[in-house]
Amino acid sequence: MIEPSQLSDPAVRAFVTAVNAGDQQAFRAAVAPGATMSDDGSDRDLAQWSEKEVFSSAGHMSVVSESDGGRALVVDYRNDTWGEMRTAWRFDVDADGRVSRFETGQA
Template sequence: MVEQFVTALNDHDRDRFYGLLTDDATMSDDGVERNLAQWTDSEVFDSNGRMSIDSVNEGGTAFVADYTNSRWGSMRTNWRFMVRDGKISRFETGQA
């Protein structure tokens, strides 16, 4: 599931990306709760966001990645996911 999230994000495939999330999915960035749709539009889709995974932890539900977008440039980031009923119900990201 998480691997599909990364692929959809890197492919800028909104439909596939949102199809991987529960209807009530939530997220946070650097410990601050964010509006998932607004955040992904700004930080991913409208700013050509891409990531390259460096290391995977917690059985595949957490990883460290180099994340790049046209808004902030490149940064090392942590990602953690909660999965419910085969879909991502929450993800948390922040600088590593």
Template sequence: MSATAKLDPVVEAFVDALNAQDADQFYGVLTEDATMSDDGVERNLAQWTEAEIFSSNGHLDVESVDSDGLALTADYTNSRWGSMRTTWRFVLRDGLISRFETGQA
């Protein structure tokens, strides 16, 4: 069984959209007022995702899943920083992601 099989379906859609570089699908699983942080620092979600995911070919290889599918550890790779071990935590509201927090593991 792959690690993504244990993810919450909305989180799995987030990972799939990120890996497919599909911005429409990615933003489609987020609430309109979604927020995020990177290494404990609040970030502008649109600016961060453009720089760290879409313009730098971000890719998540999920290693493990925790917190009922709402947290994961993954190898994250992009053309800006290379590869690093990261953690991701998600908060859901009304079936969408209202917040995610990522950082180095």
């Protein structure tokens, strides 16, 4: 496993750290205004998705590997709703160094 503090991309590092801490304020700071996301190929409302899949269900990302300069991750993701599953994450980062889009789905 790769510790979040060791992730290569600072924006992705901030995102993973916020998720694992259950810190909604840090999460909002890590994502750009108007950020978008998809889960298993379907676009979702970021605020609704993060509340359901991360914050109200104790979501946690255990990073297995990273590639593409740290913007592509393989993660063992777990939460109280779904348990644990191997997932793939892909991040786009804007010029301000915040996540502007991410895509996740089963790996």
